[in-house]
Amino acid sequence: MKIQGFYLLPHPPIIIPEVGTGEERKIKNTGNAFREIAKEVQQKAPHTIILITPHGTMFNDAINLVYEDTLRGSLKQFGVPNVKMEVKINKSLTNKIFEIAREENIPAVMSTKEFLKDYNISLSLDHGAMVPLYFINQYYTDYTLVHITYSPLSVVELYQFGMEIKRAVEESNEKTIIIASGDLSHRLKDEGPYDYSPFGEKFDNEFLHHLQEGDVMNVFKMDKKTVQNAGECGRRSVLIMLGALDRSAFKGHLLSYEKTFGVGYGIMRFEITGDEDSRLETIKNLSYEKKQNQKDPYVKLARDSLTSYLETGKFLDKIPSYVTSEMRNTKRGVFVSLKKDGELRGCIGTIFPATSSIAHEIIRNAVEAGIHDPRFYPVEAHELLDIDFSVDVLTEPEKADKSTLDPKEYGVIVRSKGRTGLLLPDLEGIDTIEKQIDIALKKAGIQPSEQYDIERFRVIRHREE
Template sequence: MGRILASFVMPHPPIIVPEVGHGEEAAIAKTARSMDECAQRIAELKPNDIIIITPHGPVFRDAMALYYESSISGDLGSFRAPQVKISYDIDKPLTMAIADVASRYDITCALLDGRAMMRYGIDDSMDHGALVPLYFVEKRYHAPHLVHITYGFLSYEEIYAFGKAVQQAVEESDKNVVIIASGDLSHKLTPDSPNGYTPLGREFDEKLLDLLSKSDVAGIVSMDKRLIEEAAECGMRSIIAMLGALDGYEFSANVLSHEGPFGVGYGVVAVEVGNRSKERELLDSVKAKHFADMKRIRDGEDPYVALARQTVETYIRQGKVIKPGKDLPDEMLTKKAGVFVSIHKNGELRGCIGTISPVYENVASEIIHNAISASTRDPRFEPIEEDELDALEYSVDVLNPAEPVNSIEELDPKRYGVIVRRGYRSGLLLPDLEGVDTPQQQLSIALQKAGIRPDEPYTIERFTVERHK
């Protein structure tokens, strides 16, 4: 019977590798020492396999990606250090076992062999999310085999259930393993961060690490989604998969270090795995929490959001276009305005379509037609399928009349949306969007959407919205 010997949370900044940093790595020397401490611990445990969960391999919206060739290798050439090379043999039997067990939990896994990678146009080299942690491990120990996993944009309870599948597959094997959850924390820690700044970045880092140190799985899974989104992290799902793999076990997490001089949070955590405990079997409660959250969201819907959801559910399930009910608020039946309907799944955009100015007889009809378009005709996504409906969240933006803007100084991406126009070309960006923190970012994205070059003449308008969510 195999077992999970220990788990580790490790960041993956390429600059920490001396061949990349060329001295700049001194700014995160504490992180480097902590990662070396993890490597020493792994060397003492001598696992048969290292299971690494990374955000930077091939990412699927609805599946976990498992590398399934005989070996995987990569280098840091894209960071001007091609001499830093790492190669591992893949444990194909354990990888297949994980995928098989995950299917019992209704989790889809994409097994990426050569044919699959060719079909999806995927690079077969090891990503830096795996390379950087393994760079430190390699200095102390080379495991016989690697299991390389890239998380997908699944819900947290699905990611947790996948971790449980990893645990079960390991225990049904004869392999002793360690798990590395690769991921950086907030990317918005300082004003000079390339991703922008928010004080919520540090709040996120401190809260997550505090909950980990307390082994508070329920607290981590139920963290405020808005806080997570604002932090712009890339490690949350890796960590939740790791916690799922420890479901039913006592464990203690020791935060070895946390720093962020480059505006990105680097947290290193060593997790010791203890004995089995019925009290620590949390998968069912994690699932129940998700269902309770979705019920709370549904119960709190206002008429605008409820109409968008009912429209999509009826159209996807029955192929019918509903008509505005007479019981809707008067303003939805008498007012005319442009409307955008946005649909999210597991915190990720799943569709967004709208009209700059009114096309239909009232706001209600505008919502109905744009909700159908957002769910089935957004060119960025495949049409929504019936089995997704229960996991979707909706928002409706009713646009107020736009006004001309004379300079970029009159823009505020948190308060105003923006419209750029040149001839028949136009691009619109709604206000208060995640990752859009400056007028320059807002304007750049709107120009790209319109197909307008920045050096071309164009007009700018701004507008406010009534947001319903």
């Protein structure tokens, strides 16, 4: 049996009257749309609701499916412990989705109370699930739940996981609906939960427009800077749901969108309008081409180095033909940084060259950043499509004092009794000399009261487009 309904629903606790205590009236369109969807769910009478949330127990390397008989939760953290619910888990369908995902090599895990004890985590129903279910429960309660918490896997894997949900439902003949739980940008107003960003409104407008048009490819083509600066939590839920809509043409019907509290709350139902070919290969090619067609040889070499190492377990033994003569013949210190969804995923570098050329320095440090940065677990091959590489080539350090520093233009090195701390220039949030020096001293384990030498350097920064 095919999935009977597809919905994007937000999860603002303030929409619950017991939490909002009147404030919920400021987003009454959202409340009305919730109730409209709840009535529709009542009419469809699904046996199972498949709900994808950002706020359950999240693993960095695997999608999490709850595998218990029941799941309980309350809104205690929002001051109303009396708002609580218990739902029955559809273990059969959960297991089928997990088994199919495993067949297709999509990282997934089934969580039980016993399993999560090893992580000192208790299993409970999160507000990303509770808020949508609160409204549904007012009209319909005769359902079981498949509870899924997404993971920051590649966009291709998330989409493919949605495809496997669809396959599991069709093979099990379950009458289901699927809910992508997620808020849009949290950066729409200065008084919102995050700092205001113009990218917030841009993200919400484009994302909702593409969904209304059923334009899956443009969802995947959205500008990375816009996505990274939106401060949203619903995109990955939707990417999984779009996978469950693979081979279907559809339109999105926006029932409401409000941003009263600085967060975008969008409610949308999706109507299948016809059949289409699978979009999976096109999405794979789009993601692959973006990363492989880099014109900058510095970041291209960094990516190729780590990719080759993850595939073969060995460093590149031959310098690729696209590497320039300067990279082959010049020695410099090099830092390679990896970012995933705008967050640091690894960074290793050398102040002074440790190899025979910039090219060899990049090859070495790309692998070090991906595999041996002690702050992070090693990068896995499936992450590469979602990782951005940057390469900083350092100029020769020169002696300096505080009066000649500029954290935007110069990086800084501090030294004392064999201890060395380095900080690259133009880092987000580091806009004063004092802050730059303080962080460098802490990295070196040098007390501010000690005597220390200062050097400065510039970097030539290469980023993936």
